[in-house]
Amino acid sequence: MTQLVLDPCCGGRMMWFNRDDQRALFGDIRSEKHTLCDGRAFNITPDLNMDFRAMPFSDESFRLVCFDPPHLRHAGRESWLRAKYGILSDDWQDDLRRGFAECFRVLKPEGVLIFKWNEIQIPTRQILELTPHKPLFGHPSGKRADTHWITFMKGQS
Template sequence: MTAKQILDPCCGSRMFWFDPRNQGVLFGDIRDEEHMLCDGRALNIKPDVQMDFRDIPFDDGSFRLVVFDPPHLRRAGHVSWLRAKYGILSDDWQEDLRRGFAECFRVLDHEGILIFKWNEVQIKVSEILALTPHEPLFGHKSGKRADTHWICFMKRVDGAKGA
């Protein structure tokens, strides 16, 4: 178990955190970069640990809570603020997200909680949920067009679909 009990392996600029410096959270991201947005605001992606969500560098059962908010865009302009803010999926996005779910569940402690956030503007949430054998407990749609889904999972031995 790490000293921190919460992992955010795709933290980006930590924009949805009430406290983006929360000492109980290990903030990770594959990116470590700074951008100036078109309106003059700075967008800083500064993880505590630079990591790939497809290969999380922690032992099995290391965290009680994982917040998984991977990139959700397949297409965005090369220098667009959307790409800078959210990142972009690779051409092999299904396998990337399948591996990401597997890694998030691997580093979760038994009966740990996974909070998954997905915006389905380009890919439907049903396509994403098909990439994990774990059954969600509940979820909530939000946003102007209800495109953003917040979904809660609990790691259990019997938590796989069809179990």
Template sequence: MKTDKKILDACCGSRMMWFDKYCSEALFMDIRREELLACDGRHIKVDPDIVGDFRAMPFDDESSRLVVLDPPHLRKLGGTSWLAQKYGMLLPSWETDIRAAFDECMRVLKPEGILIFKWNEDQIKVRQILDIIPYKPLFGHPTSKHGKTIWMCFMKN
């Protein structure tokens, strides 16, 4: 599938990291489309432009200049918990899934394209992620109150 958008958010969820949740330059993809009321009363809306799986994206090779990847990062939580509803949950195959996600992001990136990856180390350390992927970040930065959320930048060779 061809896209005329410059940016692909491969796992957009409720677009929480976006300042402009309807950025005209971005194509928002997620594996789910749903609107629900969480157990604590919060409204959650996951409304991607296209429903798709970041492990097997429906896009042509070298079709995006920038890809953003913020996959689920928790594997130990209740399936109906607020966190699972809001962010999704890793499957038992998470190592294979994350590797496939990186491979797909690199496939759809144009040469010298940029991948921005966001990860939270609450349950799985960034070192574990870097050990299962063949790509090395150019740079990154921890954020959040406890420094557990890390942003990293990768460039396709």
């Protein structure tokens, strides 16, 4: 089956209803196994180890990309937050700028990008400044409305 959806930062696939959905290609720079503080296993097992800043796909390969990059600048080296969500590098602005560019590059014309961001450490407005693409709509969620789901649509080529 040809995958129509790309998740280039899949982590533990926490947002997926079906973590083995065959329509999606799950990528991540990490392949790791963790035991969380409550004893549960938390595994990052991508279909493909890849870097969202330089994806190994042809232009216009996917109809949908869900981009949920690390959102933390600071987290303890052994913390469950770091294990679950990863951590941004010191060059996080350039990393995310390149990530957005890559997501739009691999999207087909009129393809959809779903972007998820938690602004607990970096405000969403700062992140949206890293791409020239303008979102269609979005919604804050969570107990403190810190997580934002934002939808973009690529233009026609």
